[in-house]
Amino acid sequence: MNLRYMRRALALGSLVVLSACSGTGTGGGLFGGNGACQPGTDVTLANPRQGQFVSSNIGQVEIVANGNANTLYNTSGQWYVTLTSGFTTINGGNLVPFSDPGGYHPYGSDFYYTSSFGNLPTNATWTVSLVWSNQGCSPASIGSFST
Numbered sequence: 001m002n003l004r005y006m007r008r009a010l011a012l013g014s015l016v017v018l019s020a021c022s023g024t025g026t027g028g029g030l031f032g033g034n035g036a037c038q039p040g041t042d043v044t045l046a047n048p049r050q051g052q053f054v055s056s057n058i059g060q061v062e063i064v065a066n067g068n069a070n071t072l073y074n075t076s077g078q079w080y081v082t083l084t085s086g087f088t089t090i091n092g093g094n095l096v097p098f099s100d101p102g103g104y105h106p107y108g109s110d111f112y113y114t115s116s117f118g119n120l121p122t123n124a125t126w127t128v129s130l131v132w133s134n135q136g137c138s139p140a141s142i143g144s145f146s147t
Helices: 003-021
Strands: 042-049 058-065 079-085 087-094 096-098 110-116 124-133 140-145
Touching: 042 140, 058 079, 058 124, 079 110, 087 110
Parallel strands: none
Antiparallel strands: 042 058, 058 110, 079 087, 079 124, 096 110, 124 140
């Protein structure tokens, strides 16, 4: 096979992969599914906060959602967080409702949840994503922190 045909094959292969991965958020993508998991409301990190540096033995992530008239509130036990750093992914436990009157209050109606996990490797930046168990959707990133 000459160099010209190899270049064309590589270019065509790259286009196929790129088009397969460019889902619209409502389906498609390389492996099918339903796009990113949709909690039905705004969600952000409450503890640790976005960009914060914390000890590796933090043990849980606390998130805060805007209100309780949404999918996340109605199905909270079916959700969990994943922490991803490079090639390492750590799944937290299912979300548990949490009271935090003195915590971060970004919304008019704040509802808190925690997801627990073991000690984290140090010197890493962790992307926190929400996952809805058994729904076939992709994790929805909600922030990051470092250890």
